[in-house]
Amino acid sequence: MTAPSPTSPTTRHVPERTCVACRRRRAQGEFLRLSRNADGQWQVQAGPRQGRGAYVCADTPACWAEKRLRRAFGAQAPAVAQRLSSTDLPRA
Numbered sequence: 001m002t003a004p005s006p007t008s009p010t011t012r013h014v015p016e017r018t019c020v021a022c023r024r025r026r027a028q029g030e031f032l033r034l035s036r037n038a039d040g041q042w043q044v045q046a047g048p049r050q051g052r053g054a055y056v057c058a059d060t061p062a063c064w065a066e067k068r069l070r071r072a073f074g075a076q077a078p079a080v081a082q083r084l085s086s087t088d089l090p091r092a
Contacts, residue, residue: 017055020072021063031055034080042073042080056084 015028035045035053045053054072057063064084069077 019057019060019063020054021056021065021068022060024057026057028055030058032058032084042076042083044083061085 016025017028017031018025019031033045033049033053033055034042035049035051037043042054056069062068064081066077066081069080073080
């Protein structure tokens with residue numbers, strides 16, 4: 001394997017994730033991350049991440065619709081849709 005030449009810019013790896021509503025792949029920073037808390041309720045999580053989570057497009061309110069979230073969140077989709085529609089959402 002050869003080392004990159006000093007004149008060529010190094011490209012940095014950007015992790016990609018998939019939206020659970022629209023199935024679109026994008027950079028991880030363009031999503032809101034949802035994870036379960038100790039009570040089993042889904043919450044928007046910012047900052048350090050631990051465990052499994054689900055990603056939803058941060059800039060596409062159509063992805064926050066209850067009907068689109070039902071595939072991933074089942075019966076909890078209405079509560080998740082309400083949380084996503086609230087104001088002051090932290091961005092992942």
